[in-house]
Amino acid sequence: MACSATPKIVHGPLPTNSLRSAEKSDSSCKFMGPSSFFGSKSLNKKLFSVNKAVSSVGHRSAAVVAVSSDVVKEKKLKSSSSLSNLLITREEGLVLYEDMILGRAFEDMCAQMYYRGKMFGFVHLYNGQEAVSTGFIKLLKKEDCVVSTYRDHVHALSKGVPARQVMSELFGKTTGCCRGQGGSMHMFSKEHNVLGGFAFIGEGIPVATGAAFTSKYKREVFKEDCDEVTLAFFGDGTCNNGQFFECLNMAALWKLPIVFVVENNLWAIGMSHLRSTSDPEIWKKGPAFGMPGVHVDGMDVLKVREVAKEAVGRARRGEGPTLVECETYRFRGHSLADPDELRDPAEKAHYATRDPIAALKKYILENNLASEADLKAIEKKIDEELEEAVEFAEESPVPARSQLLENVFADPKGFGIGPDGRYRCEDPKFTEGTAQV
């Protein structure tokens, strides 16, 4: 396999509904150096450099990277079987495994609880997409920010919000992370820098851009040593929305420390991505705005992690944003109200064979990073954690009437001055939640 010194332009990553590629000696991975993925700094520069001179339509000199499953295989083939050449250590492997198991088990528990009448409304589950959340978020520091959409339970969990708080929020109790006021689609945590949870698709992306702006502001105006990054997660449907494009522009323009992570699960409720998008290859839209666009197999946590390392690294170093398209799939319907009759059973079956948890388990066991017993212990631990979370949520109190008017304003003087000359918020009835405002 010849590796040229200069990276070749890659046209076309894996087709989105392809089977996992076998030993294809594709041109798509040829330019990668043998030793590392996004190896040396200089190689990075070449891979991610964007040439301003775009000479003609159809010929883009921006280097984009398509990651095929062969890359990881290639690494393995090249290396000896020593542990030092593996992508993860034992500790890392166990952390990743635990996080994905937590995500999966939590969502399964949500489904159970929903059908038992413990939670209501629109609940969107993340089963099948765990590799994206774990692959990215486990690389972050506590100060880094995560912004998500309505499919946000697992993002919150990966970022560190305790399962009991998320479960409690779903049950609508005061002990929930948002005091029961947000619900499934609005998971927020100031402590863990989860900036939502948004019900309208696309409306979280500008918020994420703003968080990245603050990071840049801290560096340049406050002169702080700030390298916090923000991750914005959203789906394929969002990529046809104006806010997406407007934010790609602004992020690239000001080199904001943000990574745009597209969880392309091919379906926006019942609208297939291919039916709604003129050019379904979302990663291509990055270079149009002056940032690298990367496509990665979102069912493989290790691949996602490798891409994430580079993208997050770029942002931390001040090199600007990256658009990462993760090809992934949701095993359940769009929400618990969705009968999911539109998707082809063959498609579902195919992706079921690519279950990210099974894949990681296989990797861990094959490379002797941990034993079956270790993994079982983790699963048991998570089961217990979830039992406890449900118990906690069940026993927590529902919000009292007095909570109704709290938190409408950060400064409750915003409720105004009443006829008696006093601020409304001083009315004793106000604290009972029965005041007229």
Place this chain on the structure above:
Amino acid sequence: MAAMLQSFGVSSASVAFSDHSAKLSVRSLPVIRSEARSISCPTNGTRCTRKITTKAVATQVENPASAASKPGHELLLFEALREGLEEEMERDPRVCVMGEDVGHYGGSYKVTKGLADKYGDLRVLDTPIAENSFTGMAIGAAMTGLRPIIEGMNMGFLLLAFNQISDNCGMLHYTSGGQFTIPTVIRGPGGVGRQLGAEHSQRLESYFQSIPGIQMVACSTPYNAKGLMKAAIRSENPVVLFEHVLLYNLKERIPDEEYVLSLEEAEMVRPGEHVTILTYSRMRYHVMQAAKTLVNKGFDPEVIDIRSLKPFDLYTIGNSVKKTHRVVIVEECMRTGGIGASLTAAINENFHDYLDAPIVCLSSQDVPTPYAGTLEEWTVVQPAQIVAAVEQLCQ
């Protein structure tokens, strides 16, 4: 604690501003008399005791001798806005401005002129034309510690940002259970100008008024423009500050000392006995013009500039209604669903017993503002109509 005190950026004699002189403007304008005492005020779900001003009573300062020793300085309304903005940017490095042409161009109405040179391109950020996204970006920045001011080049453009203003600006503090605050100011010129056409002549206060979690104020003089700008910036709540295209060149002498006005209070423009005229923004001037005519005809109207469009200052308004028993509302919003409509409802609900006659609400016609000068004139309320309405009401 200091941060909390700061957040009640209300002019108060007992609250010292940390870095500037605490002398208030003592012109004959509302002064908050504070009898600060500890109360429990629920925010963030915790019962926290802190001192806030409890007597939100506007009193006239009786003694002109206690007025500011310096004569003050004259400036135009847009300069007053800029002065307020600059003072706040100087005081707090977290304050920044975002909008179209706010930086190098100095603002389409020159409110931010010179600020980019002084504070740099990041603190006075020229955005691309993407209202929804840069408003959302400002909200994200506010959630993570900054205090951005969003300028809509024309208020009407902010219709494109309605998603962010309603869902995130207004509601996010609540849906996050109080975890995140959005201390943004959204400001820009609105209202009917001189033949600017329908889309540049909109009154967004009627569209935004239902959004829970935001406050809305309208400035009308250089004095209150500066004071409200500063108050809005210091507020922990998201505030929409409505300016008017035709008022930017009003000239007035304002104090040299620093002052901050209350966001929730109305302004007594002219005390009177016969009728209460409630108004705001540009219509204040049509009302004052009509008032001259009315005084000549022997009437004694009380004119109040409500300033706070959401929430209404029911104390000032109520005291007036209790005195005069007759109300005329003069607004620039359209007849349907405007601020006047809400105000009529609020007064009827709270002060019904004190009214001798139904409330008269003079609003703009429910038409897209026409380009032709004559038609445009007939869309908004003119002084002659105000005079006629008062005459009829006071028969």
